[in-house]
Amino acid sequence: MSKKGMWSLKLTTASLVLIPAAVAINFIGKSFAGVLKLPLWLDAIGTVLASMLAGPIIGALCGAINNIIYGLTMDPISFVYAITSVAIGLAVGIMAYNGWVSSLWKAFFVGIVVALVSAVVSTPINIGFWKGQTGNIWGDALYAILIAHKNPVWLSSFLDEFVVDLPDKIATVMISYGIFKGLPKKLTVLYSNDNKTETL
Amino acid sequence: MYLNSMSLYQPRQSLIHRIDPISKIFYILAAVAVPFILPTVTVAVICLLVSAVILLLAKVFRKVIPLVGFSMVILLSVVVIQGLFMAENKIPLFRLGPLIFYQEGLSFALGLSLRVLNIISAFAILVLTTKPSDLIESLVRKGLSPKIGYVLSSVLQIIPQMTATMGTIMDAQRSRGMETEGKLAVRLKAFFPLIGPVVMNSLINTRERAMALEVRGFNSPVPKTFLNQEFKSAYSKIIQWTLILIIIMALVWRILGWLK
Numbered sequence: 001m002s003k004k005g006m007w008s009l010k011l012t013t014a015s016l017v018l019i020p021a022a023v024a025i026n027f028i029g030k031s032f033a034g035v036l037k038l039p040l041w042l043d044a045i046g047t048v049l050a051s052m053l054a055g056p057i058i059g060a061l062c063g064a065i066n067n068i069i070y071g072l073t074m075d076p077i078s079f080v081y082a083i084t085s086v087a088i089g090l091a092v093g094i095m096a097y098n099g100w101v102s103s104l105w106k107a108f109f110v111g112i113v114v115a116l117v118s119a120v121v122s123t124p125i126n127i128g129f130w131k132g133q134t135g136n137i138w139g140d141a142l143y144a145i146l147i148a149h150k151n152p153v154w155l156s157s158f159l160d161e162f163v164v165d166l167p168d169k170i171a172t173v174m175i176s177y178g179i180f181k182g183l184p185k186k187l188t189v190l191y192s193n194d195n196k197t198e199t200l
Numbered sequence: 201m202y203l204n205s206m207s208l209y210q211p212r213q214s215l216i217h218r219i220d221p222i223s224k225i226f227y228i229l230a231a232v233a234v235p236f237i238l239p240t241v242t243v244a245v246i247c248l249l250v251s252a253v254i255l256l257l258a259k260v261f262r263k264v265i266p267l268v269g270f271s272m273v274i275l276l277s278v279v280v281i282q283g284l285f286m287a288e289n290k291i292p293l294f295r296l297g298p299l300i301f302y303q304e305g306l307s308f309a310l311g312l313s314l315r316v317l318n319i320i321s322a323f324a325i326l327v328l329t330t331k332p333s334d335l336i337e338s339l340v341r342k343g344l345s346p347k348i349g350y351v352l353s354s355v356l357q358i359i360p361q362m363t364a365t366m367g368t369i370m371d372a373q374r375s376r377g378m379e380t381e382g383k384l385a386v387r388l389k390a391f392f393p394l395i396g397p398v399v400m401n402s403l404i405n406t407r408e409r410a411m412a413l414e415v416r417g418f419n420s421p422v423p424k425t426f427l428n429q430e431f432k433s434a435y436s437k438i439i440q441w442t443l444i445l446i447i448i449m450a451l452v453w454r455i456l457g458w459l460k
Contacts, residue, residue: 013418014410016347020354021402024362025395031366032394036380036387045395065348069355072332073206075270076323077316131282131312135274140281147285178392179399187403190410 006055006097014190015054022046022062023069029172040168047085048092048114048176052101053183054191056093063089080125087121088114092173107177111170118169119162123154132157139164206359208263208327216258216325220431221335222342223439224326227254230443231322235315237450244314251321260328267324271316279309332356337426346424362398369397 025046033042047066051059063085071079091114100106126132132153133140139160146156180188211217231251235244255261282305283289289302326335333353340349370380373393379386 011347012410013414014407016351017354017406017410017413018403019351020358021406023355024358024402025399027359028362028366028398029395031363032391035370036390036394038387038391039384042391045399049399061348061351065351065355068352069359071323072327072335073208073356074267076267076320076327077271079323129312129316130274130278131286131308133274133278133281135271135277140277144281144285147281147287150287153287175391175395179396182396183400183403187407190407 006094007057008055009057011058012191015058018050018054018058018191019062019065022050023066025049026062026066029175040171042168042172042175044085044088044169044172045176045179047089048173049180050191051089051092052096052176052180053188054093055097056090058191059089059093060086061089063087077129080129081122083125084118084121087117088169091117101177101180104174104177107174108170110177111173112166114173115162115165115169118165119158122161122165123158126157126161127153132160134160134164136160136164206356207332208267209331210258210260210263210328211331212259212329214258214329216254217329218433219329219439220433220436221326221330221338223433223436223443224330226440226443228322228326230447232319233447234450235318237447237454239311241311241314244311244318247318248314248321251318251325254325255321255328258325258329260324263328264321264324267320267327268317271320275309275313275316278312279306282306282309282312334428334431337428338431340424341426341430347418350418358402362402365398365401369394 023046026043027046029045030041030043033040044063044066047059047062050062064082067078067082067085071077071082092110095101095110095113100110122134123132126134133143142163143156143160146159147153231247235247252261255264283301284299284305286302286305286308288304288308291303292300293303293306294301333356336344336349336352340346373390374380378390378393380390381387
């Protein structure tokens with residue numbers, strides 16, 4: 001793979017139409033997690049998958065558009081968290097491009113990195129908006145304990161977000177990895193921007 | 201009529217519905233900026249009241265409740281945790297069993313809640329009174345790439361389609377003996393046969409959609425035209441400039457406050 005492909009801003013039609021599909025996959029993933037009463041959100045599978053397929057730029061766009069759509073149709077606050085989704089798309093896209101989605105163990109590691117990235121980016125937003133809380137029972141319970149023991153807000157807030165993000169993002173990346181590996185070549189060549197395949 | 205499109209839009213006949221989407225975006229900017237520049241409870245309450253009046257005029261006031269609902273859990277959690285544990289807490293206000301609520305934490309939580317309600321109601325004016333396709337079209341007119349515009353409106357159409365297939369997939373897999381209830385491990389395992397077909401389906405559709413678009417000149421560099429006529433109201437410019445003026449006045453007020 002040539003390095004110049006990763007940041008190519010020339011978006012092909014195939015990768016552009018991948019974005020709505022990815023946003024819909026995010027939405028469906030979240031709904032299925034809800035139906036099955038899983039203690040995870042699993043609401044970024046589409047973004048992660050799109051980043052694996054088409055690189056960081058498309059991944060970041062997916063993240064941004066995902067939150068814009070959520071903001072317009074459900075919860076206005078989610079506009080602000082577009083930054084987090086963009087960061088997740090970028091992180092997965094960059095790691096995938098550098099060969100980090102070739103085995104389940106590597107995918108596990110990518111999940112940890114994504115959780116870290118997500119927590120680092122979300123923490124300032126959480127502090128600005130909610131004084132560091134997340135609204136998740138487990139995370140906020142930990143936050144309350146840490147604050148009650150006079151820990152700084154930024155640390156409590158970071159851990160509040162991170163304990164929730166870690167299992168969720170590891171599961172998200174590993175599920176996406178499983179799906180990604182199962183995709184037929186006929187589909188994956190469409191989005192890869194390594195300059196070796198023909199576009200439509 | 202809008203059944204096939206995911207949206208919070210409430211079709212009504214009102215003054216607010218006739219205002220263009222860009223002016224509503226200006227209103228959001230003002231409603232977020234002014235309480236940020238002048239962070240007092242009075243200003244926050246005034247902004248909230250203005251938004252409430254606009255929502256009443258638009259006849260969509262009750263539709264704001266589900267929007268606020270999304271943030272209700274976290275707001276309650278903020279009230280409880282900051283009221284009990286905020287580092288700056290000094291003056292006890294009241295006692296609930298073994299728990300002592302403090303004045304500083306509660307007044308902080310009140311300010312925070314007002315700020316959040318303010319943002320939600322300002323956004324609600326936009327999303328409840330504007331058809332998403334109108335909003336996207338006016339953004340494209342203002343210079344947003346038509347391709348991104350297409351992507352945005354496409355999402356709004358695809359999600360309801362895919363939600364409809366969710367039930368079908370669920371039933372199909374259940375009839376093959378998939379368990380969807382029980383222990384966590386069982387439920388987690390069920391996630392794969394559910395999400396798998398959705399992803400495959402949507403990616404295969406993507407391929408076909410891409411070809412269909414290419415054939416119709418999606419990538420053509422010729423300037424795009426619009427299906428609908430531009431939605432212009434005579435008051436747009438007045439509204440937008442007034443809102444900018446209000447933000448500037450808030451800034452001046454703040455600076456004067458410093459100089460005193």
